[in-house]
Amino acid sequence: MAVALLRGENFRLYRSLEIQPHSGLNLITGGNAAGKTSLLEALFVAARGRSFRALSLSELCGAERPEWNVFLETDQERHRVGLGWNRQGSEIRLDDTKNARISDVVRLVPIQLIDPLAHRLLDEGPSYRRSFVDWGVFHVEHLFLDVWRRYQRALKQRNSALRDQLEDRAVQAWNEELVAAGETLTAMRLSHVRAASAGLSAWVQRLLGTSDATCEWQRGWPDGEDFRELLDRNLDQHRRFGATIQGPHRAELKVRLNHAKAKGRVSRGQQKLLITAMVLAQAELLAAAGAPAPILLLDDFAAELSTEFQSRLAAALIEYRGQKFVTAFEKPAIAGLGEGGLFHVEHGTIRSLNALHK
Numbered sequence: 001m002a003v004a005l006l007r008g009e010n011f012r013l014y015r016s017l018e019i020q021p022h023s024g025l026n027l028i029t030g031g032n033a034a035g036k037t038s039l040l041e042a043l044f045v046a047a048r049g050r051s052f053r054a055l056s057l058s059e060l061c062g063a064e065r066p067e068w069n070v071f072l073e074t075d076q077e078r079h080r081v082g083l084g085w086n087r088q089g090s091e092i093r094l095d096d097t098k099n100a101r102i103s104d105v106v107r108l109v110p111i112q113l114i115d116p117l118a119h120r121l122l123d124e125g126p127s128y129r130r131s132f133v134d135w136g137v138f139h140v141e142h143l144f145l146d147v148w149r150r151y152q153r154a155l156k157q158r159n160s161a162l163r164d165q166l167e168d169r170a171v172q173a174w175n176e177e178l179v180a181a182g183e184t185l186t187a188m189r190l191s192h193v194r195a196a197s198a199g200l201s202a203w204v205q206r207l208l209g210t211s212d213a214t215c216e217w218q219r220g221w222p223d224g225e226d227f228r229e230l231l232d233r234n235l236d237q238h239r240r241f242g243a244t245i246q247g248p249h250r251a252e253l254k255v256r257l258n259h260a261k262a263k264g265r266v267s268r269g270q271q272k273l274l275i276t277a278m279v280l281a282q283a284e285l286l287a288a289a290g291a292p293a294p295i296l297l298l299d300d301f302a303a304e305l306s307t308e309f310q311s312r313l314a315a316a317l318i319e320y321r322g323q324k325f326v327t328a329f330e331k332p333a334i335a336g337l338g339e340g341g342l343f344h345v346e347h348g349t350i351r352s353l354n355a356l357h358k
């Protein structure tokens with residue numbers, strides 16, 4: 001699956017935008033503030049229903065009028081996805097369905113971004129890594145969303161019973177659902193991380209020249225402990241905190257490169273390539289599970305990378321068989337980059353620099 005057409009109106013600096021991307025690699029060049037990131041953002045917003053850098057959809061509105069829209073069409077099956085915003089709210093359309101559910105769009109058009117802030121996946125708190133893993137599990141396990149929602153609901157109810165200092169029975173009433181959903185969720189996450197870790201080494205070898213990268217899933221409560229018993233045993237502690245302080249909502253993905261924690265001890269350039277390897281390993285799992293191969297957005301190709309690392313990254317991108325959108329100030333002098341779609345952006349105007357050979 002690839003995006004065959006992207007359109008937008010009054011989206012950030014673009015009065016209107018339209019591209020017909022290549023199904024493989026698309027290189028988008030342009031100077032500072034030309035509109036490269038905004039173009040990736042238009043794609044991301046259409047596929048995820050939210051931006052990766054704006055907190056609200058209103059920020060995406062251009063100067064023309066108080067409304068904007070983005071639209072994409074896929075190559076296979078010609079699915080059409082549109083997101084429109086005005087001051088009254090936003091609406092997602094999927095094919096002929098108005099007010100479609102964003103989860104249906106997300107499932108149809110998996111998209112991942114690696115931008116200059118991607119190091120947060122390794123540097124910041126565990127919620128970034130949980131979201132990363134859960135995004136993959138969502139795409140390979142169709143029951144994930146239901147189980148995740150059940151867990152969140154039981155957790156919320158249990159926590160509010162703890163906060164309101166209700167009697168033990170009222171708190172414990174949620175344990176069964178919390179344990180049932182929590183254990184299923186954990187099993188799905190564990191099997192996803194194990195499978196992704198198996199593919200990670202090969203991508204790390206290609207990108208970083210070492211195969212010594214590991215990902216370990218910590219499920220959110222101590223190994224060897226039964227979740228149900230732990231909830232009963234720690235009830236007083238949870239009462240003191242006014243919250244359930246163990247469980248899958250506290251899970252963590254521990255990432256190591258050459259035995260060092262990927263946080264702090266690994267350089268920014270290494271982090272960028274390690275994250276790319278994680279994204280590519282996960283993308284392969286999706287494809288293997290019959291989901292569409294994720295579309296990869298890579299903002300600022302050369303940032304943080306030596307020429308050797310740039311060559312390695314280019315080779316990995318070319319090898320990855322999903323669709324890719326890569327931005328750079330200028331076309332890197334690396335064979336293979338720019339052989340697919342080549343676009344140049346200037347002041348919110350996009351020019352296609354090649355006859356697209358699809």
Ligand SMILES: Nc1ncnc2c1ncn2[C@@H]1O[C@H](COP(=O)(O)OP(=O)(O)OP(=O)(O)O)[C@@H](O)[C@H]1O
Binds near residue numbers: 012063
């Ligand atoms: N809502 C908006 N309406 C109009 N213009 C906007 C809006 N939001 C951002 N811009 C402008 O769009 C321009 C392009 O931003 P964008 O982040 O896409 O550039 P870029 O090509 O990725 O640049 P760089 O390489 O410097 O990051 C910026 O000058 C920004 O001020």
